[in-house]
Amino acid sequence: MSELTFEQMLEDSIKTIHSGEVVEGTVIDVKADEIILNIGYKSDGILTKSEYTNDSSVDLTTVVKPGDTMEVKVLKVNDGEGQVVLTYKRLAADRGNKRIEEAYNNKEVLKATVAQVLGGGLSVIVDEVRIFIPASLVSDTYEKDLNKYAGQEIEFVISEYNPKRRRYIGDRRQLVAAKKAELQRELFERIQEGDIVEGTVKNVTDFGAFIDLGGADGLLHISEMSWGRVEHPKKVFKVGDQLKVLIKEISGSKIALSLKFDDANPWKDAVSKYAVGNVVTGKVARMTDFGAFVELEPGVDALLHVSQIAKEHVEKPSDVLSVGQEVTAKVVDFNEADKKISLSVKAMLAPEYSEEESDADVVSVDIDAVIAAQSEEDAE
Numbered sequence: 001m002s003e004l005t006f007e008q009m010l011e012d013s014i015k016t017i018h019s020g021e022v023v024e025g026t027v028i029d030v031k032a033d034e035i036i037l038n039i040g041y042k043s044d045g046i047l048t049k050s051e052y053t054n055d056s057s058v059d060l061t062t063v064v065k066p067g068d069t070m071e072v073k074v075l076k077v078n079d080g081e082g083q084v085v086l087t088y089k090r091l092a093a094d095r096g097n098k099r100i101e102e103a104y105n106n107k108e109v110l111k112a113t114v115a116q117v118l119g120g121g122l123s124v125i126v127d128e129v130r131i132f133i134p135a136s137l138v139s140d141t142y143e144k145d146l147n148k149y150a151g152q153e154i155e156f157v158i159s160e161y162n163p164k165r166r167r168y169i170g171d172r173r174q175l176v177a178a179k180k181a182e183l184q185r186e187l188f189e190r191i192q193e194g195d196i197v198e199g200t201v202k203n204v205t206d207f208g209a210f211i212d213l214g215g216a217d218g219l220l221h222i223s224e225m226s227w228g229r230v231e232h233p234k235k236v237f238k239v240g241d242q243l244k245v246l247i248k249e250i251s252g253s254k255i256a257l258s259l260k261f262d263d264a265n266p267w268k269d270a271v272s273k274y275a276v277g278n279v280v281t282g283k284v285a286r287m288t289d290f291g292a293f294v295e296l297e298p299g300v301d302a303l304l305h306v307s308q309i310a311k312e313h314v315e316k317p318s319d320v321l322s323v324g325q326e327v328t329a330k331v332v333d334f335n336e337a338d339k340k341i342s343l344s345v346k347a348m349l350a351p352e353y354s355e356e357e358s359d360a361d362v363v364s365v366d367i368d369a370v371i372a373a374q375s376e377e378d379a380e
Helices: 006-013 089-106 173-190 355-361 367-379
Strands: 022-031 034-038 045-048 069-076 084-087 110-118 121-126 129-134 153-162 167-171 196-204 208-212 217-221 242-251 254-258 279-287 291-297 300-305 326-335 340-344
Touching: 045 069, 069 089, 084 089, 089 121, 089 129, 089 153, 110 129, 121 153, 129 153, 153 173, 167 173, 217 242, 279 300, 291 326, 300 326
Parallel strands: 045 084, 129 167, 217 254, 300 340
Antiparallel strands: 022 034, 022 069, 034 045, 069 084, 110 121, 110 153, 121 129, 153 167, 196 208, 196 242, 208 217, 242 254, 279 291, 279 326, 291 300, 326 340
16 A cells, blocks of 8 residues: 655645635735635635625725634635635525525515615625615605715615516615605694694795695695785795694695794784874875775785875875885774774875875775785786
8 A cells, every 4th residue: 555645645635615605714915905814725725805895995904804714605616826715795695595585585674774875775784795776766755856865874675586687676665655655644643623733844935935844744835934925935934834723624645834823923912002093103005096095914914995195186005105115004904803994094194184085085995805906816
């Protein structure tokens, strides 16, 4: 029996390896883009950065150090230069595939940081498996700019799992919708008409503002923004403003809001402030052919009829008055039920002007009808 040479004994003592085999190695050297491992084979193993991770920004010297042990997968036993080519990324991906498959089957909610913002969606990585979340599945509303998600940690579920095509699709939209539905349910259980709640201005339109109440949006119509006149909602509110609002009405899933709080109602003390015979001062808010509307305070307008503007005959209010002009006049009629007040400058200018003459000269006008008619004219 022939004796084995030293080289033969050394050869036999070293294990054999095959492509695709998972082996354990010890880090013996680390560079920024390469790791050298002792895998118990006649040649050391080479693990490049591209086979360690999909993140090209990683410096390998910051993630491993000599002496560390790690499991890797053999890609090539001999790369042509006698070195063993290894991969950590693909081994992690193989294991990640099983992780993703389990999450898909169990409808598990996963959490990951957005690695990349693409033109059509977001890319996240879970256990070295790249998952794509299409823009349509990022939120339950249209997202014009997805860049705000860059670097953010988000939650999602796997809606499509196809390892053969390496197609892994994530869905965040259903989680967002479910969370909103739960918040909405909790909100409607908590609120009722007449409550005063806090909200945030979410959107401002020509006709009002939508207020986020934390579970549902409420509409604050322009007519409910103030007891006075609001020229345009955008001149009063901007997105992000915090408000305390009154829940005026709840109809199904719709919430009507108001800032007309009862304690600030200007008509509350109007019966005494604007009693017939009182002399008041206000500013001309708008004019028509038959008279001028004078704002006595925000939310309280009075009609100064053309026949009551001056002692002499006035053809049109605009001949002697202008919008914004201050006017002092006497209250000659007060209708609390209809919230209508009639004024007369003429009554102050002519002491001999009797109450009977005043009643005869004052023309009864339906202010609401006048405003409606004026609006129609403006629209035309």
